Amino acid sequence: MELLDIVERIGEAPTAALMGLATGVVFGVAAQRSRFCLRAATVEFARGQMNDKVAVWLLTFSTAVVWVQAAQLLGLMRAEDARMMAVPGSWSGAIIGGLLFGVGMVLAKGCSGRLLVLAATGNLRSVVSGLIFAVVAQMSLQGILSGWRDKLAALWITDGGRNMDLLAVFGLPKWAGLVLGIAIALLALELSRRNRIGVSRLFFASGVGFSVALGWVLTFGLSQVAFDPVQIESATFTGPSAHTLMFFLERDAVLEFDVGLVPGVFIGSFLASFLMKEFKLQGFDGPATMRQAMIGAALMGFGGMLAGGCAIGAGVTGGSIFAGTAWCALFFMWVGAMATDIFLNQPALRAATR
Template identity: 45%
Template sequence: MAMELASWVERFGTAAVLAMGGAAIGALFGFCAQRSRFCLRAAVIEFWHGKFGEKLSVWLLTFATAVVAVQGLVLLGWLDVGGARQLSNRGSLSGALVGGLLFGGGMIMTRGCASRLLVLSANGNLRALLSGLVFAVTAQAALSGSLAPLRSAISSGWTVDGGAARNVLTRMGGGPWDGLAMGIVWLAVAIFFAHRTANRVWMWLGGIGTGLAVALAWWFTYAVSQASFSAEAVQMQGLTFSGPSAEWLMRVLVNPAPAFGFDAGMLPAVFAGSFLGALVGREWKVEGFKDGYSMARYIVGAMLMGFGSMLAGGCAVGAGLTGGAIFAITSWVTLAGMFVGGGLMDRLLAEPVQTAQPPTQQAPVVVPLAP
């Protein structure tokens, strides 16, 4: 496969090969995520309500699959995650924590994380489409716009060096075998609860396929970086939706557009894959807002997610799955923040339970007898 990639790179160029691979992996992710109804928001709600149901089972099935596949590739010598920015660069624990909390709260308000909004947009959900646009604008503002100084100030509060200090497995004195073992345990737990909660074929296939797409992104970009003859080094990367959303926004608004690469092919392919999944499941339909309050809530939630994702260095997929699968400590802190922030926002927005009041007893009416 390495020889074939090298020939493709020589024939079509590094950028084109990355874009084509991103499109294929993105289509797989979009289709599988749509059919399995993969959603961190729904999993967080089930977790805090003390219910290990279908949504939490699907998320854990996806996460465990990504961990097992990535660590397996590392052990086979087909992947070296040491050059991933989530491990090699200096990271921010304060940004990961605050960003995770903001993102978790925002995804509850918008009824979906960044990837879920893209999937729902392809299914005809106009609420998700608007929220996705607001998310992209806010992410770009946090990356290099008016919100960048605030992001930098928060991120500089508590940092961690790159390398071994950012690797959870290394800090624990372990390695890829330990990561693989943990992934297998989580996969067994996910299979156990998934078998108890539902028996949908697409829940199984979609959850596993979504996790494999995360591992394939790591493997493919690493393989291209090794096969590239470009003068500029090719950075290996995984699936994420915050950076690519901001990139596509600038691609539409700015000329010349950002350089073509993996993200440029991945994002529209996720949309296309999800659209195909909706057609297969006969689930495509146009949905809009019910009232002004609902729209305002979605917009605020999308802004929280956009800023939070750039602050944390990734979204629910970029940090929760992609970074979590390589055991980056900042990604695990972000994921924990998303669970806590989502739980708090879910409780804050919960409608009070109306308890039935017992009927008031009225004094009996005494009718005087006629004399």
């Protein structure tokens, strides 16, 4: 059955939601099996290590770039049509929001995407943190925090009414993104070899990157056959978490890609953990850990919305199309996370071992 037939049979909005569901399931399975986590990679790097967590993150990021750039060269999508590229980006939002998100994900022991994956495996800490993240994200989008977000984002925006395409800015050919992705992938594979990471984990790590490309290609395909304008987007969890929360709270909420994505990730991660007998109920270690996780989740909710995306949305999805503010946000997420580990976690660990 062709895509147009599906749209004509069930409608554009349900089709978009199904695409989000499919993207989410692939992401959920792959992220759960690969243990992909930006927070873990930044902490490992901050401690002077280049082990499995850094290798897995680099492989996921690079394969997302490779898949997405290859899809562009094949005409399966156009990055310039993506929602992230078609609107002005905020440099100030990327810097401030990236720092806040980086701090928050270390405090919460996982970025928003990782919290969703862990919640599906029975981690109640992630359930609580994820709900706080979604509520604060919605408050930052349309609620009491939206004014602060707008003011901070407006401090410094991109020129020309659009986000910055880094490949175009540096005058690079269209195939340069693919070459860069392959180069980073080779580095990741070398690190994987040194750390003796199994083929299965590498396969699923690349599957996370594939899910990002899948979302881009599916929504672009829908935009070509839909009567109404369709947002070309892929995996991200700040906006979708807020939208999914409101979908279940509002009577007149409508289906969209975002509303399918979040349940899809949960379903995929749950199935993967259940089938591999890794599903296990877990809670907070104590009041201090709970307070820290709640503060971290709130920082991620506001920071992710301000930065224009979370560790997945900006760090991988936006990075794969070379959106300028996405790369900026990713850099400052690393900075914020590493600083938090260096100045907060590492001294505590040293004190505990004395």
